[in-house]
Amino acid sequence: MIKYLLNKQILAMKSQYQYDVRYMEDIIAADLPAFLKYWGFTTMSSHRAHVPMAPLFAARIRTLISEDCGPCIQLAIDMALEAGIDTTTITHIVSNQKDKVSEEVALAMLFTDLVLAHDPGADLLRERIVQLWGQSGLITLGFSISAYRVFPTLKYALGYGQACQQLKINDSAILPNHIS
Numbered sequence: 001m002i003k004y005l006l007n008k009q010i011l012a013m014k015s016q017y018q019y020d021v022r023y024m025e026d027i028i029a030a031d032l033p034a035f036l037k038y039w040g041f042t043t044m045s046s047h048r049a050h051v052p053m054a055p056l057f058a059a060r061i062r063t064l065i066s067e068d069c070g071p072c073i074q075l076a077i078d079m080a081l082e083a084g085i086d087t088t089t090i091t092h093i094v095s096n097q098k099d100k101v102s103e104e105v106a107l108a109m110l111f112t113d114l115v116l117a118h119d120p121g122a123d124l125l126r127e128r129i130v131q132l133w134g135q136s137g138l139i140t141l142g143f144s145i146s147a148y149r150v151f152p153t154l155k156y157a158l159g160y161g162q163a164c165q166q167l168k169i170n171d172s173a174i175l176p177n178h179i180s
Helices: 002-017 022-030 032-045 053-067 071-082 087-094 103-116 121-157
Strands: 167-169 172-174
Touching: 002 022, 002 032, 002 071, 022 032, 032 121, 053 071, 053 087, 053 103, 053 121, 071 087, 071 121, 071 167, 087 103, 087 167, 087 172, 103 121
Parallel strands: none
Antiparallel strands: 167 172
């Protein structure tokens, strides 16, 4: 019964976002307890306390660009659009144009890029993040950065990694900028 309900949720996601969910289906079919552990990352990745949506999606998208250049980024873009983030902001996040976004979005982008690079410069930004969004906001960004790394890494490990692809923001095509 639980497999049926989980598969139903996965198929709804596939339909809503035109996202390839085969890797999730394979995990459920092979090892339900493993899938339930994986599902914990989806809960962790959806945490969003105290951080506005645009900076939160900036962290998510920049993380995925660092880890993957394919369907996971497109999924995050589609979710950002669904959350009401304007296309111009998303385009600047994907293109890594920190000078063209709000100060909060630029902060989230830079912090994410530095954390992913294990750059001590992230330490200097942490205090600003706590001032803006509190310790809960810092935790939210930490959860997003950490959890969003899992999805593309797992997909590559299971043989579902995708090569670079052109991304779409509404009707416009764009390539991600990996440079921080």
